Amino acid sequence: MADGARLLITGASGTLGGPLSILAAHHGWDVYAGCYAHPERVRAGEMRQIDLRDRFAVWRWVEEVQPTAIVHAAVTERSGPGFESAIRESARNIAQAAKAGGTRLIALSTDLVFDGTEDAYTEESPVRPIAGSTYGEAKARAEDDVLTMYPGALVVRTSLIYDFHPQNAQVAWMLRAIERGEPLRLFTDQYRCPIWVWNLAAALLELATLDLGGGVLHVAGPAPVSRYMLAMALLTALGVDPAPHVQTASCPDTQAKRIMLSVDRARGLLHTPLMSLAQARVAAREAGS
Template sequence: MENTFLITGGTGYLGNTLIRHARARGLPIAATFHHQTPPAATDITWYPLDLRDPTAVRRVITEVQPAVIIHTAFRQYDPDLMAITGEGAGYVAATAAEIGSRLVHMSSDVIFDGEKAGAYTEADPPNPITDYGRAKARAEELVQHHHPHAAIVRTSLIYGFDPLDRHSAFALAVARGERTEKLFYDELRCPVFVDDLAAALIDLAQSDYRGVINLAGAETISRYEWGRLLAQAYGLDPNRIVGTLSAESPTPRPRNCALDISRALALGYRLRGVREVLQASGKLKPSRES
């Protein structure tokens, strides 16, 4: 299957959008799923996969012989979090290196402790403070070890409108009064529009970039401020969004996860900030900006 793009986690939020973009570019696609039944499609070969099983990972990748693997599959909340998200990425990387597949591995801004004054660059070493962060940091370590030519993409909160992502759905549920949680004033992120990210990932996969790269939205914004913007964009009252400090969280959370995107910009990858995306989609009028 020469030129095939193998997308792990094809049933996931990002995976699904990657499939749409890869299809639009006429790329041959294979994809994996775990619990969800994948949609019927004649132009995609679907493979069941459990990342906890190294033999299965090896079997699927060896059978597909992909030119490129974009590894999105993971779990954030699972008793087997480390096995799936950390060690599983290592199995993918080892087989990809063995058969000569290009690998783009999805990482996250939560590999940091969030205490830096300023945005994190690609040179900043991981220092996770959550179980999820530790699993993603372990994944990076394994990918670097097994597949030194891989691109490791650190990104931020992924959102989109159709379907709505879980972060936006949460904020909108708060704005509708269906949930009572407060949103953090001091948790800074660079939310990234899923279509911008998918397009950049396919371009990156077709390049020879190796090592870590930050691919995140161009605007750094707090969870609170983002929630207010979303409420406004969906015709809800932004004042229903109540803020608090992350110190109030019962579990530790990295506060400043801002990612420095200078390297991405220099390479021609510009992923829009949230205000820009909301305005371009017609959901937010420039005059109504706060």
């Protein structure tokens, strides 16, 4: 990365934002790390506590930093009053500020904009969240908001973001349940395309340097994995014997049972390989994780 390149990251205290901040700083970016809560979890960069629903605060921050690129990785709790409107307001404010500054924008989205009724989803597949998915609906609308307001933005859809670390969101809930003595009910028939957080972070940094124009891109694991198999792999990697804690279960009809994101386009654009769960575990061991 050229000297002076500035990367503004929203959600820098989160599951993706933390590793992304560290990796960006390691690769020479000047990192500007935004968070709403938990500033103590920001792991690299110049930290700014900010409410992304505050349009003027967002504009002031972007104008002050004048970033080379923005990665909008902020997440919102999927419960509580107004969480869906917060998702859309934040996305709109970031998109408007990025467009005004002519700044490269990568906005993270989710595979849950699909209902799981198709064999595989490409970037051209019609968006259709499963009925009743407030989160999926909010993210689908946020995608549309971003691309309508700023056609030059890149919306990156991804899937379950995991790491072989106790604080990762895919791991932490299981460790808390085990500590409370509660069984882990894991779906054997729900499949998604999980991606190792450090792999996703590397891909996003590469995308931040590419002149691709706007649109949608799928960046996820290359093959579907059941929630059961993902959990078993993560616990085993952490030295936790899953057997005493796990109960197999079937996915309810209120959730999508199989969402396969096609990553053919991303593989054709990126030098960063998209790793399977097994490949990520090997890479994590080699990196000392």
